[in-house]
Amino acid sequence: MPLTDAQRAEIEAHSQASAPTHRPTVPALEEKLFKPIPVLDHGFIRVIDYMGDDSAVVQAARVSYGRGTKKVSEDSGLIRYLMRHRHSTPFEMCEIKFHIKLPIFIARQWIRHRTANVNEYSARYSILDNEFYLPAPEHMAAQSASNRQGRGDTLDAETAQQVMELLRDDAARCYRTYEHLLDTDEGPGLARELARMNLTLNAYTQWYWKVDLHNLMHFLSLRIDPHAQYEIRAYAEAMLDILRAWVPVTAEAFQDYRVGAFTFSASMLAALRRMLAGEAVTQPDSGLSKREWEEFQAAIRA
Amino acid sequence: MPLTDAQRAEIEAHSQASAPTHRPTVPALEEKLFKPIPVLDHGFIRVIDYMGDDSAVVQAARVSYGRGTKKVSEDSGLIRYLMRHRHSTPFEMCEIKFHIKLPIFIARQWIRHRTANVNEYSARYSILDNEFYLPAPEHMAAQSASNRQGRGDTLDAETAQQVMELLRDDAARCYRTYEHLLDTDEGPGLARELARMNLTLNAYTQWYWKVDLHNLMHFLSLRIDPHAQYEIRAYAEAMLDILRAWVPVTAEAFQDYRVGAFTFSASMLAALRRMLAGEAVTQPDSGLSKREWEEFQAAIRA
Amino acid sequence: MPLTDAQRAEIEAHSQASAPTHRPTVPALEEKLFKPIPVLDHGFIRVIDYMGDDSAVVQAARVSYGRGTKKVSEDSGLIRYLMRHRHSTPFEMCEIKFHIKLPIFIARQWIRHRTANVNEYSARYSILDNEFYLPAPEHMAAQSASNRQGRGDTLDAETAQQVMELLRDDAARCYRTYEHLLDTDEGPGLARELARMNLTLNAYTQWYWKVDLHNLMHFLSLRIDPHAQYEIRAYAEAMLDILRAWVPVTAEAFQDYRVGAFTFSASMLAALRRMLAGEAVTQPDSGLSKREWEEFQAAIRA
Amino acid sequence: MPLTDAQRAEIEAHSQASAPTHRPTVPALEEKLFKPIPVLDHGFIRVIDYMGDDSAVVQAARVSYGRGTKKVSEDSGLIRYLMRHRHSTPFEMCEIKFHIKLPIFIARQWIRHRTANVNEYSARYSILDNEFYLPAPEHMAAQSASNRQGRGDTLDAETAQQVMELLRDDAARCYRTYEHLLDTDEGPGLARELARMNLTLNAYTQWYWKVDLHNLMHFLSLRIDPHAQYEIRAYAEAMLDILRAWVPVTAEAFQDYRVGAFTFSASMLAALRRMLAGEAVTQPDSGLSKREWEEFQAAIRA
Structure with a gap:
């Protein structure tokens, strides 16, 4: 996740601004704001903004005139009740916005979750960085024999190394061609919207992704599952940590009634x-x- | 809009809390937070929370590492460009949450806008207040002869008075029956989920309504239109003022490219x-x- | 559910048209098309159109070039697998359209399901019928003592009768006022969009409601639950019968993995x-x- | 668009089945059902199923008991009125389902339209074909100087040829590596969910895409625009022909009030x-x- 100096300076400047607000504020999340959490070899996730907290869930459920809070134990009980009975609308009243850098083939999985807002870095408009995902040896696995859409045994070290070199060579060569195609001096100066087609699916893209708390938990419940592809699970796990800092009571109810739960037919x-x-x-x-x-x-x- | 003392105290307490935040903050909107703006005879609208500002639109459009801001004039130009070319996703990156008290027949119109989050006061769970909408004389109008779904001439003062009394009598009588039905001492103690069916459609309900900036503007463009029913337009106009305080650059572009625009076939x-x-x-x-x-x-x- | 002769004739004419199609066709559902199934005292639900069948789910899951069908047993196994693992997108590939007549207070509950398409009869444009819902004595129940949003014991026969008369009197009086308000000869000729506010919440409205199979099952799983209000459950049960006729394999998997299932925390x-x-x-x-x-x-x- | 013999046989078998239905049927669209329309060098689009017709729009707008049809001229007038005043819900009452083969970089643009249902061929589960998009010489264009996200002049024949060879070589090499990575005999037998990352963005994918008529027209209005990327416009134009066959009155109103219209600020x-x-x-x-x-x-x- 090598940010340029300019990017680091932008983040730093952004972090230092502070202003008073009457809105619900979560100190534990304020601390994490803007700071990139590394995921995979070049990716990251960082929180850009948020709206609401545990009390905002309670406040919405009660359609109250104030913060909605009575006693902490009552609030917690209400949140657990809402989670258990799948009353989703009060959780929709909190919102969070992320900036995420991720490989394109993972972005394609991610975007299937339609109930979120997305602004992706445009490769029609700008040039993508020379960064592509190469799995660490411990994540290089053979096709599973029993599960048509999963991984089986990890490759031995030597094979993993060979695979990594094959992936690296192809990605690097494709990127060099991409640069050449765009080149207006030495190359043909091809339109960016065309040149991008030569990149491999492990190239990194980035986007702003905004989602409400209910849909965030739905995303997490699907993507922290052991059957989810490792590469997206890595992002989901980083987000679960953020969830715990942001809405600790909700996060605990989520753990008990969703993540750790099992539905019997x-x-x-x-x-x-x-x-x-x-x-x-x-x-x-x-x-x-x-x-x-x-x-x-x-x-x-x- | 007669709030009880308890409600005023709740709002007051909520307003006084203040905390530092690194998030984008809009002083002009902070001042309006929580305070009910009266609409119609007993309704109101108040802002409960918000996420983002004009710069957040720019930041998302650029998928930037910092605030996204370059020069004010460049930001303004970008926002106008996005509005003109109907690039809606950057506007989805801001969010606002309202608490609204409104007559049920208007709530039924409002809820057709599906791209928002709603938590309504539950008449299965609680008892509705004895408040119903009665149009002011200047809004009492005859059926339009030329427009099957609109109003024509205003009623004369005497007729308007008669209509108001008819509406008031029926609403009041229905509410008295409602109270009697719920009464566990003198009445049958009917289930709330049944008793509510005896209320008239001008009874007031209330809800939390959360929406992103793009969908808010879509709602406003339909509901501040002169063809919209006056009662919903009254809320839309209050919201337009809020929009101007919250995102002034966006609000101006909205005025030029949407509200004041006309599409030629x-x-x-x-x-x-x-x-x-x-x-x-x-x-x-x-x-x-x-x-x-x-x-x-x-x-x-x- | 007293349809007028003109309405019966319209339905009859619509039912008799028949044409050959290459699309998936479900004879058991074709038989039910257009015919109103009575629900509550004046309501109904009828299927207006549908798209797809059990095989269409399979076809979409396989992104196949033909019907997607291999052997019946394989198809059934795949549908059960998709249901068990909550792969919702293949079920979104079937669609059904209903015409429903229902009391307004139930319509307000129903509309909270946002992932459907709705066209409601407009009381701004037209005049509502003189029909309102009155619960049968066996559904007249006292407020539950243990569940703040449910019913307890059924009222005794005499009390139920009294409640019914109170409800009927108020609804009838309000409707008479509504008619008077609209009257351009004897009354003030009030605009329809205003006069409607005098109706009670048990007045009947009607709408076209179109939904995909996944969201239909989500609606059903919430609304056939014993905790759902009886009046909406009555519609859900009629729809469950329709589901069984339309997509029998999916309906069985739905019964096993959703309706009859239980989630352990x-x-x-x-x-x-x-x-x-x-x-x-x-x-x-x-x-x-x-x-x-x-x-x-x-x-x-x- | 070289279909295999097995695929052709599947389509043929699917096309020959015919059954009577009471549902609205559009003979002009029935003729097109299932047949792939070629788009780009290896892509296609074909209609798999549809629900409703022009009359269904009218029927929904009137919430009628029969077909909703009065006179043809009245229906047409109503459809034009609905289109002009952006009453979108009646158009949501028709639905169409496509099977589309398209390059991945176009699929990524397409999927931003969230109000549709999608089932994509899974490269976690299956192996992608050895097919990738290579622009024809007349679509090989330089980056536009005036428009940061568009094409300028067409490349000269020789340069276009060179670009095509570069694109072909990289895509072919990446595909060979992909095949090797998957190979369980000669290669490492890498998991499919990993191997796919080595493909280039011009590789073809395919999906089922289902959308209602309102959202289809919204998609078309954005994607047949001269500013849309040529490769997605090619699909949009094929879909516009389908629209004309399916709902001719709606398609004409769409042309007049949307495609051929212009909004003045x-x-x-x-x-x-x-x-x-x-x-x-x-x-x-x-x-x-x-x-x-x-x-x-x-x-x-x-």
């Missing part, structure tokens, strides 16, 4: 009840498929 | 070109319908 | 594991609140 | 009124910027 509930009644239930007589049985076992053993 | 453009070439064009030979011709004339004369 | 899972290990767990030592413990017990006993 | 209207009053107005005394003046002139001359 009607068939799983039937099997579970038989087990609790002392019956020995096996996969074949459970009515569950093999894969569901495994998920079921994982949930009740853990 | 292909047929209107053809007629216009003939006129500019010195030709005398009449409605019958313009290819425009009578109604379009009137709109066209209004736009070019004004 | 992290704390509930911890308690469950202790129980499966043979431990006797009680509410106080479970870490669950009383209310959560009851929900937990209900799920594992059933 | 408040300042432009002021200048226009002076001109119509016989005054000679010049850019410096018009209050318009140079760029606005040019746009203004283009609109009134044409």
Whole structure:
């Protein structure tokens, strides 16, 4: 994440401004404002702005005239109740804005979450940096045999090294061509909107991404899942830390009722009840498929 | 807009808290925070929170590392460019949250704007106040003869008075029945979710309404239009004042390119070109319908 | 649900038209097309149009060139997999359009689901019918003592009768005033957009409501819940029947993984594991609140 | 657009099925169903399904019991009225579903339109084809000097040829590496979700894209604009032909009130009124910027 000196100076200048406000303020998040948190080899995520806090959720749920706060324990109880019963609208009343640098193939996954606002750096208008994602050896994995859309074993060190070199060579060569295509002196001076097509999908892009608290948690619940691709999970984990600093009560309820929760299907509930009644239930007589049985076992053993 | 003493105290307490923040802050809007602006006879609108300012629009458009600001004149030029070319995403990067008290029949119009977040006071959970909207005499109007969904002439003073009494009597009677239905001592103690059906559509409700700057302007462009119903326009006009305090540069561009603008259809453009070439064009030979011709004339004369 | 003769004739004429199409067609739903299914005392719901079927879900998930169908058992397995893992986008590829007549206070609950398309009958433009909802005696219930937003015991027959008369009298009187206000001969000829405010919230309105299959199931999962208000649940149940006719495989997976499912929080899972290990767990030592413990017990006993 | 024999057979089989339906049917669109329309060198767009027709717009606007149709001329008048006054909800009542093959860098532009449903071919799950976009010589253009995000002059034949070879070589090399990375015999058998990052942005992807008529027209109004990038405009133009076959009355109103229309800002209207009053107005005394003046002139001359 090598920022230029100019960028560091911009961030620094931005950080030093301070003004009084009557709005809800979260000191723990104020401290993190603007500072880039490194993710992957060249990426980052930083909080640019936020609106609301735990009390704002309470205030909206009560449509109150003041901060909505009664006692801390009552507020916490209400937030837990709202989370448990999937009352999503009070959580929509908080908002957060990020600046994120991420590889294009991850940006393509990310953008499928439509309930957010996005401003992406335009490669029609500007020139992308010479930065591309190369997985660290411990994240170089073979195709999973059991899961058509996942990773299996990590590659051995030598193979991982070879793969990294192949990825680096292609990305670097494509970038050199890109630069040449854009060159108005030595090259053809091709339009930026065309030249960009020669970049590889691990090139880095960046965007401003703004989302409300409800949709942020929805994003996180999908993307911190062990089945999510590692590269997007890395961003989700950084965001989960931010969530804890911003809205600690909500974050704890989120952990209990969403991240650490498990939904049992009607068939799983039937099997579970038989087990609790002392019956020995096996996969074949459970009515569950093999894969569901495994998920079921994982949930009740853990 | 008679707030109770408890409500005034809540607002007062909320207003006095102040804390330093690194976030963009707008002093002109800070002054308005939390204070109810009266609308109609018992309604109000007040700003609860906001995110961003004019510079945040610029910052997002440039995906910048700092405030995005170069020179004031450049920022203003960029905002005008974005508005003119309907680049909506940078305006989505600012957000505002209102607390609004409004008659139910207006709430039903308002809620058709789906791109906002809403938390409404629940009449399943709580009891609505004994307040209902009664139009002032100058807003009591007959059905328009020419416009199936609009108002025509104002009623004479005596008729207006009679109408007001009819509205007041029915609303008051319905509210008394509502109270009786809920009464667990003297009445049947009916469930709140049922009793509420006896209220009239001019009863007041209230909600928290949060929206981004782009969608706020879209709402305003539809609702400050002279064809919008007066009662919703009254809220829109109060919001337009808030817009000017919050994002003055954007508000001015909005005025020039949206509120004060007019879209000429292909047929209107053809007629216009003939006129500019010195030709005398009449409605019958313009290819425009009578109604379009009137709109066209209004736009070019004004 | 008394339709006029003219309305019946319109529906009849619409039903008789038939044309060949290459699009996916569902004979079981074609039979139901256009025919109003009565709900509550004067309401109805009828299917106006639909797009796609179970195979269209499969086809979209596979981004296939043909119908996407391999073997019926494979398709069913894929649909169950998508439902279990909350892959919502393939279900968004089917769409259904309803015409619904419903009381205004229910319409206000319904409209909170923003991810649908709505065209409501306009009371600015037209005059509403003289029809209002009166609950049947078996649905007249007292406020619940334990649940602030629910119903408790059913009222006794005599009290229910009294309540019904109160509701009927107020609604009827308000409607008579409404008619008088609109009257251009004997009355003031008030603008429709104003006169409507005198109606009670149990007056019936109607709308076209179009939604994709994913969002329809989300609506149903919230509104067929026993905690939903009876009056909206009545519509949801009629829609569940339609769902079964339209996309039977999806409807079955929906029943198993959503309607009949239960989500255990992290704390509930911890308690469950202790129980499966043979431990006797009680509410106080479970870490669950009383209310959560009851929900937990209900799920594992059933 | 070289489909495999298997794909052609799938499409053929799909096309031959036919069934009677009571739903609105558009013979002119039925003829086009499923058939790929070539766009760019390897892309295509084909209609998979549709819901509604011009009459369905009318029917929804009237919330009618039958087809909503009165006389053809009245329907047309209503559709034109709705379009002129930007009443968007009746147009949301029609829906269309496409299968589209397009270069990834165009897919990234396209996906910014969030109000649509998308299922994309998954490169985590499957292997992408060896196909990439190479612009035809007549679309190879230099960066525009005046417009930071547009194309200027077309490259001369020889330079265009050189650019094409550079693009082809890099894309082909990257694809060979991709294949090698995936190879479980000769190569490392890298996970698909990682290997895909080595592809260039001109590789083709494909998706199902479903959108309502209102949002389709919004997409088209932005993407058939001369300022849109040629490669996405090529798809938009193919879709405009489809629009004309599907909803001819709506398409004509769209042409008149949107595509062929021009919005005059408040300042432009002021200048226009002076001109119509016989005054000679010049850019410096018009209050318009140079760029606005040019746009203004283009609109009134044409």
